[in-house]
Amino acid sequence: MKRRLAILAVIAAALWMLPYGVDSYAIHIIDVTLIFALLAVGLGLAMGIAGQVNLAQVAFFGVGAYTVAILTTRTGLGFWTAALLALLATAVTGLFVGTPALRVQSHYLGIVTLGLALAFTNWVTNASVSGGAEGINAIPVPELPGVDLGSEYLFYYLELIVFAIALAFGLFVVRTPLGRRMRAMRDDPLAAGAVGVEVPMLRMTAFALASVYGGTAGVLYAGLVRYVAPETFSIANMFLLLAMVIIGGRQSLLGCVAGAVTLSLLRELLVDYPTYAQVAYGSVVVLVVVFAPTGLAGLPARFRRRASAQRHELQPFTPFAEAPVDSGASPLLEVACIGKQFKGLRALDDVTLDVGAGEIRGIVGPNGSGKTTLFNVVTGLYKPTTGEVRFAGRRVTGASPYRLAQAGMARTFQNLRLFRALTVRDNVLVALDRTRTRSIWRYPLWPVGVWRHDRDLRAAADELLARFGLTDFAGALPGALPYGIQRRVEIARAMAQHPRLLLLDEPAAGLNGEEVRQLGEIVRSIRSSGVTVILIEHNMGLVMSLCERVTVLASGRIIADGTPAEVATAPQVIEAYLGDSMSDTLEVPR
Amino acid sequence: MQVTLQTLIGGLSLGAVYALVAMGFSLVYRTMGLVNFAHGNVVTLGAYVASTFYMSTRLPFALAMIVAIVVTGLVGSVIEFVLRPLENKDFDLMLIGTIGFGIVLDALAIIIWGATGRAVPSPVRAAPIDLFGLRIRTYDLVVLAIAAAAMVLLMLFLQRTKRGAAMQAVAMDHEAATAVGIHVGRSNSIAFVIGAGLAALAGGLVGPLLYVSPTMGGALGIKGFAGAILGGFGSIPGAIVGGLAIGVLDAFAAGHFQGYSELVTFLVFTVIIMVRPTGIFGERTVNRA
Numbered sequence: 001m002k003r004r005l006a007i008l009a010v011i012a013a014a015l016w017m018l019p020y021g022v023d024s025y026a027i028h029i030i031d032v033t034l035i036f037a038l039l040a041v042g043l044g045l046a047m048g049i050a051g052q053v054n055l056a057q058v059a060f061f062g063v064g065a066y067t068v069a070i071l072t073t074r075t076g077l078g079f080w081t082a083a084l085l086a087l088l089a090t091a092v093t094g095l096f097v098g099t100p101a102l103r104v105q106s107h108y109l110g111i112v113t114l115g116l117a118l119a120f121t122n123w124v125t126n127a128s129v130s131g132g133a134e135g136i137n138a139i140p141v142p143e144l145p146g147v148d149l150g151s152e153y154l155f156y157y158l159e160l161i162v163f164a165i166a167l168a169f170g171l172f173v174v175r176t177p178l179g180r181r182m183r184a185m186r187d188d189p190l191a192a193g194a195v196g197v198e199v200p201m202l203r204m205t206a207f208a209l210a211s212v213y214g215g216t217a218g219v220l221y222a223g224l225v226r227y228v229a230p231e232t233f234s235i236a237n238m239f240l241l242l243a244m245v246i247i248g249g250r251q252s253l254l255g256c257v258a259g260a261v262t263l264s265l266l267r268e269l270l271v272d273y274p275t276y277a278q279v280a281y282g283s284v285v286v287l288v289v290v291f292a293p294t295g296l297a298g299l300p301a302r303f304r305r306r307a308s309a310q311r312h313e314l315q316p317f318t319p320f321a322e323a324p325v326d327s328g329a330s331p332l333l334e335v336a337c338i339g340k341q342f343k344g345l346r347a348l349d350d351v352t353l354d355v356g357a358g359e360i361r362g363i364v365g366p367n368g369s370g371k372t373t374l375f376n377v378v379t380g381l382y383k384p385t386t387g388e389v390r391f392a393g394r395r396v397t398g399a400s401p402y403r404l405a406q407a408g409m410a411r412t413f414q415n416l417r418l419f420r421a422l423t424v425r426d427n428v429l430v431a432l433d434r435t436r437t438r439s440i441w442r443y444p445l446w447p448v449g450v451w452r453h454d455r456d457l458r459a460a461a462d463e464l465l466a467r468f469g470l471t472d473f474a475g476a477l478p479g480a481l482p483y484g485i486q487r488r489v490e491i492a493r494a495m496a497q498h499p500r501l502l503l504l505d506e507p508a509a510g511l512n513g514e515e516v517r518q519l520g521e522i523v524r525s526i527r528s529s530g531v532t533v534i535l536i537e538h539n540m541g542l543v544m545s546l547c548e549r550v551t552v553l554a555s556g557r558i559i560a561d562g563t564p565a566e567v568a569t570a571p572q573v574i575e576a577y578l579g580d581s582m583s584d585t586l587e588v589p590r
Numbered sequence: 591m592q593v594t595l596q597t598l599i600g601g602l603s604l605g606a607v608y609a610l611v612a613m614g615f616s617l618v619y620r621t622m623g624l625v626n627f628a629h630g631n632v633v634t635l636g637a638y639v640a641s642t643f644y645m646s647t648r649l650p651f652a653l654a655m656i657v658a659i660v661v662t663g664l665v666g667s668v669i670e671f672v673l674r675p676l677e678n679k680d681f682d683l684m685l686i687g688t689i690g691f692g693i694v695l696d697a698l699a700i701i702i703w704g705a706t707g708r709a710v711p712s713p714v715r716a717a718p719i720d721l722f723g724l725r726i727r728t729y730d731l732v733v734l735a736i737a738a739a740a741m742v743l744l745m746l747f748l749q750r751t752k753r754g755a756a757m758q759a760v761a762m763d764h765e766a767a768t769a770v771g772i773h774v775g776r777s778n779s780i781a782f783v784i785g786a787g788l789a790a791l792a793g794g795l796v797g798p799l800l801y802v803s804p805t806m807g808g809a810l811g812i813k814g815f816a817g818a819i820l821g822g823f824g825s826i827p828g829a830i831v832g833g834l835a836i837g838v839l840d841a842f843a844a845g846h847f848q849g850y851s852e853l854v855t856f857l858v859f860t861v862i863i864m865v866r867p868t869g870i871f872g873e874r875t876v877n878r879a
Binding site: 051053099100102103104106107108110111112114115116118119122123125126235236239242243246275276278279281282283284285286288289290293 | 808860
């Protein structure tokens with residue numbers, strides 16, 4: 001910590017002294033570089049942190065710069081008033097450009113945002129209010145008592161302060177609940193929704209953040225150059241910006257800054273050969289994505305690796321404190337006449353089941369019988385074609401996954417959906433965090449509150465990890481862990497949500513005998529802590545020993561429902577699920 | 591009415607070019623799930639190579655076109671080869687990789703042919719056809735015919751040949767395709783080469799319609815992509831319909847909004863995508879959990 005502060009102080013001092021050693025041309029280059037770095041941080045937040053392909057960052061930049069230019073020259077507003085309005089305008093633009101993200105992602109989002117960026121340049125090139133292709137010049141110097149911001153040396157300090165605040169804010173966001181939810185959403189939007197992350201709101205937030213960074217850069221650009229023209233906001237510059245973020249390392253804001261500085265300097269070195277510079281940075285982008293996808297920011301880790309060789313061990317699970325089940329009058333989950341149709345396939349057909357509070361319900365059936373589809377309908381991933389789902393007495397049919405998660409439903413996935421670029425601790429932290437997107441006002445207005453909240457969450461996460469015996473793996477990435485441990489992490493993550501209902505989709509798949517035994521112990525403890533459990537499982541031994549009631553699905557229909565012993569001897573089950581030949585050899589554990 | 595029809599015809603011929611571009615996008619996407627953002631720059635490359643051979647060496651237009659297709663096909667296979675390590679792993683990274691290639695191709699075009707554009711004379715000198723008072727340029731008909739032929743050939747290739755069937759298999763499930771002995775890399779490579787060839791065809795054909803310049807590919811690429819998505823990404827008939835639709839939309843936007851046509855085209859496109867993300871012929875893929 002002390003060393004970090006010292007390094008920071010040295011860097012700050014160096015940046016503060018920088019203008020004393022350079023000529024007027026160099027300071028101009030430095031000023032422009034800082035603006036690009038600010039843009040890159042904004043793009044990094046949207047693309048690297050939140051995973052939203054945003055090719056309109058240069059348009060946000062343009063909206064900021066043009067709004068200042070138009071308001072100061074056409075309406076005679078002061079620079080700072082215009083700047084404030086410009087930030088507002090970019091935030092609105094950001095929300096507008098971000099709306100498609102609610103419906104489409106990845107390359108679709110790329111083309112839509114790119115199209116909107118083109119639409120922006122098309123508009124400023126043609127509109128008379130923006131001065132057409134010539135642009136607008138003679139933007140007034142920003143007035144600041146006692147400081148002449150017409151000097152590029154003094155403007156550097158203004159930029160430096162704004163940049164430092166913006167970068168610090170960005171880093172704060174990344175490391176606290178908001179950024180963690182964004183990174184979770186980037187890694188796996190589906191699982192993020194399932195742990196209660198408000199995916200749509202968060203996507204809009206990502207665009208709003210990116211646009212405000214872009215707008216700030218635009219305001220600074222207008223104040224620095226005092227002239228705006230369409231070519232500054234061209235697609236070529238968008239791609240340059242993208243190259244900065246990729247080469248620097250999109251998942252690290254400091255990497256984005258490094259990329260922006262590196263490419264700006266490279267461009268300056270090759271200023272007489274702009275097309276060769278273009279060939280150079282284009283090639284570097286290709287090489288980076290193939291050989292070093294984490295960019296410059298990932299390089300230190302490559303050299304630092306294999307430092308810790310100490311053995312990590314899975315500790316035993318500590319049972320939860322027992323709690324009484326508040327069994328209301330009605331069952332906790334009621335599924336009524338659910339049908340789900342995929343094109344020609346009827347995956348679920350008139351499925352009705354009730355699960356009482358405090359129950360451990362098993363759902364079994366051959367592969368393709370609709371078990372996971374049922375889970376997906378219950379947790380809001382699929383909308384049922386017919387029928388109704390009620391949770392704790394409330395009708396929740398078709399509610400979005402994150403709302404159901406917030407209402408107390410948690411689940412695990414058949415094929416493990418952990419956030420792969422988040423550590424085990426962060427995986428759990430995302431699920432622990434109950435803050436809503438609407439409370440992001442605390443970020444600019446009351447960051448101390450955010451920080452305190454984060455500290456409390458971390459303490460809770462450590463406690464939960466210790467309970468599941470995962471403390472040794474808290475800092476590891478899930479992909480590096482053995483399969484059995486990943487399964488346990490996923491259950492820990494689900495329990496971090498403090499659910500009332502836990503849905504486990506084949507939790508024993510791929511586990512060895514001892515691990516299955518531990519799993520049984522964990523599930524029993526979860527139930528006695530007051531959580532209702534529904535379990536899809538092929539391991540009949542586990543189902544028979546854990547569940548009070550078992551529901552059997554075949555071809556999307558319920559064919560039997562009862563105690564394990566009843567179900568296991570029902571002829572239709574033996575035929576559908578175990579096959580005819582099994583009926584003689586079947587042993588029912590008691 | 592007269593004006594409307596005339597605009598429609600103008601839009602269709604440019605739309606046929608967009609359709610060719612869209613087909614390239616769609617073919618690569620359906621085979622390997624990748625959007626090739628360098629596709630537009632390959633169009634530029636094709637346009638330059640075709641026009642250079644046509645104008646300076648006085649090769650017949652058709653022959654110049656074939657040269658262009660071969661050259662861009664090579665470029666396509668290089669792109670695929672370099673990005674192969676990322677295939678079926680990280681699509682966002684691959685997408686950015688193709689943007690990188692686009693940046694390089696863009697700069698190379700400027701280095702080789704200069705930043706200023708060139709006008710290409712029409713290879714068809716016949717007088718425009720007069721049909722019920724509508725003037726139809728003969729070259730427009732040639733463009734439409736070639737686009738239609740390319741679509742038919744591509745569909746035949748995909749459905750009637752063994753190689754085409756193998757590519758369909760890769761598109762559906764690359765792991766299962768590997769398991770039955772299909773070389774996925776080669777299949778992807780062929781998709782890329784054909785895609786690049788289609789781009790060259792589009793670029794060569796559009797030369798006499800527009801002005802050949804380093805920036806032409808960007809606009810053509812984005813509109814072709816828009817066409818592909820509009821039709822239903824990955825669907826070959828969808829690419830044709832979507833491309834033609836974007837061409838017509840573009841022509842009407844240009845007629846009514848003059849300089850603002852691009853703005854209108856992209857706003858309309860955005861709205862359509864939000865209303866129906868899967869396009870006209872597309873199918874929603876199911877999220878598997």
